[in-house]
Amino acid sequence: MAAAEPPAAPTAASVDSLAAKAASLALDGSSTLPLWFKPELFLEPAFSPTAYVADLRRYVPLETLSSELHAHLTALKNKLVEVINEDYNDFVSLSTKLVNVDGSLQRMQAPLLELQEKLEAVRSAISEQAGELASGLQRRQAVAEARALLELMQDTAHVMSKVDKLLGEVRAAGGAASEGVSPEELEARCRLLDRVASEVSRLQFYAARGQELEFMRALQPRIDGAAEQLQGSLDAALAATLGSQSPVALGVCLHAYAAIARPQAAEAVVRQTLVAPVVQRVVAEQKAKSPLAGPAGGAQLSEVLAAVSEGLKERCSPFLEHTLSQPAAAQAFNFLGGSLLAEVLAALEDSLPGMFSAGVPATFHANFQAAVRFLDSLEAFCTTQQQVEQLRASPAYTAWMKKWSLPVYFSLRFQDIGAALESKLSAATLQPAPPAGGGAAAQPTLQWAPSAAVWAGLQRCASPDIFLPQLADKFVRLALQLLARYAHWITAGMRQRSEAAAATAAAGGEQQGTAPGQQQQQAGEGGGGGGSSGNGWEVAASPEQLAGLRQDVDTLLAALLSNFVPQLAALLGSMGQEVGEAVAGAFGEAAEELEGAGAALMGAVAASLVDKSVVVLKQLRGIVATFRMTARALPTRPSHYVSMILAPLHQFLQAEVASGLSAEARQQLAAAVVVGVSSRYLHLADDTLSTVRKTESSLKRLKARQQGGEGGAATDTDKMIELQLFLDVQEFGRQAKQASVDASSLDSYRQLWRLVAPQEQAETISF
Structure with a gap:
């Protein structure tokens, strides 16, 4: 028999079960525990020691609770020892009853080792067969790749010979000659070219697949030459088709261009055949009328573009209606941008090189408006939104828009409008507003020049001769800046007026029998006490002038909300409701700022009247002398x-x-x-x-x-x-x-x- 081993230590689970048993034994009816001490609460899943102690400490001293807990712990330990000792003899004799364990293990291990040897032998055989199979698959794949390359070269050579044969048929059929060809012959020639284009497309596809092969690299010059020869025949055929206006031949010819992925070549033919004659004729006619230069270039450009638009509409409408109605042709080609707009842009750069300059803002505005109208006439040919986006994404459209220096134009307008207002605000005294000119019925009646300058600036920001939708955000911001500058001019002036009066009083400027308003004017003339504003309009202005300026503020507020904002909203109507609401909110805030400036004016008027009233009020000091001396x-x-x-x-x-x-x-x-x-x-x-x-x-x-x-x-x-x-x-x-x-x-x-x-x-x- 094997020697008896020492008893193993109890596990955590056994200890917990024994503790629970001991606790249950400790909770019998013979226990002499206080009524407030209930150990059965310790066994509940939701038991919280902190809450338990916090609850008992309200009526049980902590020392008493601690002693009871220690006593309960001692009782639990004693019960635990008793429970362990009850079965201790059986636990100790357990190891003595286990005999011949090693022999049993050896008998069980023998068949397992035999099975392991068999499995290793089978695995080795399978690995050898898998290696042979993988090697065979690799050889098979290499052969398949070699066969595919051979077939690719054979197909390429076959297609190349076929293309050469077809090109020979094209040359035999007349090549690029198009004069005296009937519509049926032209259609047959276009179909032949379309057939050649499909083969050339296959040839280009094969060349792209086998571009790493020496055979393909050697064949590439022949492929390129065939494509160039085909494009020359297609160009001649397309020019003849445009002249005959055969829709069937045109569709076949464009399909051939799309097959060889050369839409720009077709756009160049259309530009040279249809567009260039119209543009050159219009420019020549305008040159005959007057030279295309000078300060009247804006009017001339408008006339040129209008005539070009009419000519293109007359000459190109059938072609564009046919091509833009075909989904495949509309997606592959961009005749509006690559043909029409590109030719017009090149012709204008040659004939009117200075039309894009923003040096003369009025001329630039007229030129840009004419250019936008011309773009609108091109977009009118489009039948879907996708075609409009395609036109706007074309290089010619991008180059057309980049020619117009809109930031420079706005900068010049900003300087002009801002300087006109600033010259009035920087005057040393308030100047009366100039008399209203023509159309004064719709103009508000203003008394002072700064107010009239603000309104004139606002009107210029929204004038059709100055405003551009592409610069709408900048012109709206400029209008808000004009209002903010005017309001700040008033509030800062009234603040400086108050500071000047305070400085004069602090320096002992109040003279006997002199009204404070006169004292402020004298201080302004003398340059004392008023800071940087000692000689400004704010000191010299009388209460009557300030009241007139307050009337101007009220008039501007009424005209701003009833006239200017609706006028501006009409210009921004195409930009959506959200833009209109945002602009209305911004001008609402500007109106509040103007109201604050008006309140500052009334405060200054009130201060002047208070100073005049205080001169009379000072007679109060004589009451004391009157009653004491009489x-x-x-x-x-x-x-x-x-x-x-x-x-x-x-x-x-x-x-x-x-x-x-x-x-x-x-x-x-x-x-x-x-x-x-x-x-x-x-x-x-x-x-x-x-x-x-x-x-x-x-x-x-x-x-x-x-x-x-x-x-x-x-x-x-x-x-x-x-x-x-x-x-x-x-x-x-x-x-x-x-x-x-x-x-x-x-x-x-x-x-x-x-x-x-x-x-x-x-x-x-x-x-």
Whole structure:
């Protein structure tokens, strides 16, 4: 018997099963566990230790839980030992019962080794036979390839001799002669040539397959010579066919060209036979009328291309209708591009070499429009979209379009239109708009030259004499740039006007009895305090001029949305609805920017009127001296100057220049002036009351040191001053209401009211 081996270590699966068994033993009814400790939860598949501990720690201390878990672990280990020891004797005696294991293995191994030897012998025999079979297949394949090459050379030689024989028949039948041939003879000759072309096509195919063979390389010159000889006969036959206009012969002849893959040769014959005479005749007739050069070249080119288009339509229509209606011919040949357009382009380059120049934009525009119309006339011959795309993909079409320097043309137009606007915007003062010329009924009425220049630039961008659909994106961008430049000119000017006024005030430029508007003008003339804009139009402009400029902005906005955008949309109508919507959205944003510029103008006008009103408002400082130096009764009515505070606003709104403003602009102006004056009023009133109270405090301290003195008189004066200010502020609110502004809804006025009103009336504004 074999020696007993030591017991093997328990596997993981056995340990898990034993642990489960031990756990079940530990969970009997005799266990003395707390009610909250439930070990059966440990065996559930969804058991989570973290959640278990987090749940128990709310009402069980962690130390108690730890001790219970350690005690449970100890009990499990003890039960595990007991379960293992129950069958330990059987486990140990298992190895002693296994005898003669090696002998059994040897008896089982013997037949397996014998079977392995037989399989190796069979595999060796099969490998030898497979090698012999592969060698035989290789020899067979080599023989087949050699036979195929031999057959290819035999077929090539046979076809070559056949082609030579057929070409001999062609020469015997008359070769390239075409004069005095009847339509039947011409058709028979074309069929013979088509037969030769099919054989030449086979010959070229064989030559391409065996191009690595010396035999084929030696035969290649004969093949090329046969193809050239055939093409010469085909050219003569096609020229004769075009003259006789035989559709059957034409179809057979074109089929022969397609068979030898030489469509360009057929296009050259058509170009020389049909197209060139028409183009040369038209050019000669135009030369006879007038020389094809000079500044009138645009008109001449239009006449030339129109005459060429009519001549080609008359001469080539039957041929083109026949060829373009045949799918095979339409796909193989491109007579519109390779024949018609190529010949016209070559003739124009010889006769009108300067017509493609963009040096004179007006002439270039007329020439390009004539060229586009000519291309449209060629596309009119097409019957399918594929034919149109084939024409546009032709080298002649690409060369035709590259001749026209569209970027140079737009650059010249951009400089012309942009310079016209920039010259008006860079002027030191606002210049009146020139009187409207002819057709002024459709033109908006504008007061100032920059506004008129903007509208003129927009009209030129959409003018049929300037606009080109191929440059639509650039002209739309230019129109938007004109509007943006105009709006920026206004907003930047108003900002610089404000900065100049602030700089003048900071430098002590406010002189006694001088209106701030006059101070700004004096500062502009003196060049001080205004930065780079100290001598610009924005400082010198009066409120009336700014109001007129605001009217121009409103007029431009109305004309832009009602006139210019529809006009531009009509030019872009062929580009799709999405393009139209995008352009309308872009000009909507430009209109919003213009509205912002108009608001800036009204803000500047309001600032000027506020400055004029503050000159009157400064009389508020005299109230203190009046009540302290004179004996006055308790005030019952506002000061006389209050009715004059908003006089500049009333005078401006009643002036003729303000009559052109919209109701909304007038309301915005009045509200802005009242807000500005209220803010300045608040500052002056607060400063005045602060001074009064400081003076009153000083008087009280002085009288306190003088025994027997009375302090009541100063207090009464203080109250009278406050009451007078309250009456004045109340009257100012009434004056604002006459200007259609509800002062009680303005923050600055409410602060002013609370500053001067008695305590019981501070929160209730009443006029």
